[in-house]
Amino acid sequence: MATAVTTPEVVTAPEIVNAPATQPVNLTPSAQAKVKEIMATQDPLPAGLRIGVVGGGCSGFQYSMSFENQQGMMDKVVRFDDLKVFVDATSAMYLNGCIVDYVETLEAAGFKFENPQVKSTCGCGSSFSV
Template identity: 35%
Template structure:
């Protein structure tokens, strides 16, 4: 399962509204090769699911992940921080054995 914190949910809903996205929009998460640690996180809004997608709902927010990425993201919590040390969405991934200094890439 992939979950969201209350802060991440609130910020996602705020962005969906501000960007005039369809009301059935959800958060799509994934991973791609790249970054200094080997894998990078992907995050976007979408409103179309694919046949092999894993679909979760947490705190009333739908989170969708492709089957391959789910192997790397199982148990991950999506958070949002607007503090001095960083602003934006953050992946709290228990599977990441190493992350880069900026937190944008990881390895398992």
């Protein structure tokens, strides 16, 4: 009797489309689709998504995401086709090279931040330090 051999699944980094590496933040196609889906339910339709870093949490910083109706004067704007992402100059320092993905599992669903600037995270995973 022959036994079936299973090949382990190869896990790769999230794919980024239309985003140069010099941008402060990159969104995977999954994250872009989810943001657009949520934006479509807003009235009025927001101008874009704001991603930032704010003080707080056990480790000092945490991520913030919100919809914006207009761009701030000092914002960096990252475009993913018709989706605009606004990042203030201070947050851009902490987000440089960050990849935002949207993940759905049996246990939870949400946005996941892969940030090369992070030195440590707290036990609950909601805050970080640089």
